Amino acid sequence: MKGKRSLGQNFFINNNLGEYIVEKVKTSNTKSVIEIGPGLGFFTQRLINVFENVTVIEKDSELANNLRLQFPNISVINEDFLNFDLNQIMEIPSTYFGSLPYNVSKPIVKKIVESKSFTNPAYFIIQKEVAEKYIYKKPYSTLSLTTHIYSNCKKILDISPDSFKPKPHVNSTLISFIPKEINIQNIPLLKDLITLSFRHPRKNLLNNLKGTKFQNGSQLYKTYRPSDLSLDQYIEILKYSL
Structure with missing residues (x-):
């Protein structure tokens, strides 16, 4: 299946690197994971081997239907994550993960780190240039400062375009967001x-x-x-x- 440009779909295909990434996500020590934008299920196939509960949120109806057939024992939510009510999935402490569409990665990250459901580390694959703006160091940016209110960000590794199909025109980065205790007023x-x-x-x-x-x-x-x-x-x- 070809990725839809309108949805920013670039499907991950690097098997060895995929295993390494899932091992990193596994270190969150939660029993549940919420995958955003699972696409063809590349990471989903690996996440079900290390998490007891897997929930995926997929905007594309065709992909969501395929995921239900491919993984009958997981929860598949066919909805735009940006419109999804996170209160529906707050009961079980979960790790957020996703290879995010580049064009909506910032609002997705913002929604998560500012939500009450953000109680465990989150791991995302996003555009490298954007990932670097999240890192809290000089010169600071609006993105690094406002995100640091809620979390500590850590760059884990860079990913070349060869790991995706179709190949994006930019490099990507796996980045983690670790929730902080918030003692800031106003x-x-x-x-x-x-x-x-x-x-x-x-x-x-x-x-x-x-x-x-x-x-x-x-x-x-x-x-x-x-x-x-x-x-x-x-x-x-x-x-x-x-």
């Missing part, structure tokens, strides 16, 4: 502050926050660019602004 305001600070990434903080409710706090680091500041420093700015 998270919505903190995310607003970070977003406004990056309106013009090359300008300093004072210019970006001028005329906003965070203007007073920007005085703490007024000559810094937004990518220079850590999450703790943004929290400090927020406290000074309130």
Whole structure:
């Protein structure tokens, strides 16, 4: 079956690497896994050997029907993950996993790490360039800062286009998201502050926050660019602004 470009389908085909990836996912030490975008079932076939409960969420109706026939003992949900109510699968602690379509990987990751169901490590294969923006290190990005509120991200390995069919035009990365204990107040305001600070990434903080409710706090680091500041420093700015 050919991948549908409209759904960003690139099917994983590297058997040896697939086994290695599933072994990494297995280290989460949960009995249940939720696979997002299983496609033809390449990883599903391997996940059922190491997890007691496997749930897959597949947007493509044709693929979902094939998965039901191929794996009658798993739960197949034929729905767009971005529209799916995660409260339906919160009862059993689970590990999230998926080789995600490049064009929707960021909203999928955001939905998961910000949800109450995110209580165990999550592992995703995403575009390498995007994966690098999640890693919490200088120069910081909006993505790394806002995601670090909820999780610690770790790059596991890079994956070449040869591991997929059809071959994508970009490299991929397997990345993990480990949930953190959240002790931050005013998270919505903190995310607003970070977003406004990056309106013009090359300008300093004072210019970006001028005329906003965070203007007073920007005085703490007024000559810094937004990518220079850590999450703790943004929290400090927020406290000074309130």
